[in-house]
Amino acid sequence: MNSALPSPDDMFLLGGELPVRRLGYGTAQLTGPGYWGPRGDRADAVAVLRAAVDAGVTLIDTADNYGPELAEELVAEALHPYREEVVIATKGGVVRTGDSAWHVAGRPEELRAMCEASLRRLRTDRIDLYQLHRLDPRVPMDEQLGALEGLRQEGKIRYIGLDTLTAEQLEQALSLTGIVSVQNRFHLLDRASDAVLKMCEAHGLAFLPWFPLANGALTGDTAAALDAVADGHGATRGQIALAWLLHRSPVLCPTPGTGSAVHLAENLGARDIRLTTEDMSRLEALAPA
Template structure:
């Protein structure tokens, strides 16, 4: 079965649908460094060499470290490379996450990301979490001000419901969302459907189930017929499942990067897709 390899963000910013996420370039809990930074730089550069055009990062990965590595590896950025980052969460430790959606905080976070990434404008700036203590209109209004000023090009959201996305779209243009979604976890199916209706990219985080799908027996059986790995089947399923799904699997090693990117060469038959579709956990595919 064929599928489109590209998606256009906001109607004018094309990306390859299989991107690269930078969280695994940092240590456990996305805190501190992970191994030799030269390997992280090599992974980022190889991703772009292989045709990746969507690099997804966040200011709190490290914190700050992932954005700095992106700039070290890719600045000056090759034509066509789209850098997405996130703000709205403050880290004080490897298990400490603090949501902060106050407009002044979001502005300061965005401007700090601009400096670290060495960019005059961020292609896609995503609100990492909605702050329940701050009205949505104030949070999104701050991002819209930054967009109007030319500091960001497009606005995205992370970890929202379909209802929250619908409410946000009444306030600003949203071109992407990120939620947990993979072959075995489809609780965000209503959100995916809304994204399909509105032409919004859906960047699934944990597209391999945080490693769970790399050894899944059903994926392994189908993989054997393609000369592929179970992880490649899981990524290929996402690319086949919906034209708005743009997975950005992360890794800190070149070998794993090559494996992930080779998933674009897997073409699943309708019968294989049907078997994979049936793997959703009970209750994970809302009516």
């Protein structure tokens, strides 16, 4: 029987207490290729950020190395002073020296300095969600998380999140300090982090899937299957890919990015799509064997 699924919950309680709308906005696309330098006119970037919040987005996801520094500066320029309902998430732990040069930097003194710099750029006394962008294999995890816990106890960050880790690493991290979110790659064509997702569900953690639109891979046979579902809803492929995430798990909080107001409106339209059991079966089958 092909029946409409229940409407997915629009809200998630970050840390069990801070409400955010599950479909957020990511700032990476406000920077140039390789997340390096500017992309287009600064005023346009500011306008898109403001449009996102005006359209009801409450979770803004950024990082100190997008630009680098530029994305955080744009967030502050567009949105400061922040509305009460807006939650700013940023990341530290990676240093950029070029458009294809990423260097993990997880020593406690490095993480503290990066967090302090983000506070200044974002023009805030406390970052709502500070995410370790990558675990540094050269530094014990307890030292990296200990630095973030120290910043949390000082009131400089409210919550701690992690980016790109295995289920085993998440289990270890949870034994060391309070974690409220994970950000791993996860989309229609990549379910490699399904074990991490299940752990997030079990522990009530937000899962912010990066590349939620599959980074341009929704083509070929995948596109045909998506079109079959999209046509039934008067939607686009991207909207269906986002709607699938919202239906797939109540902890998934995708933050697709764009520098276009038109594309922003399209992405946010995914909130209104109600997939059916048949839709979900077709979409679930798209994952590579």
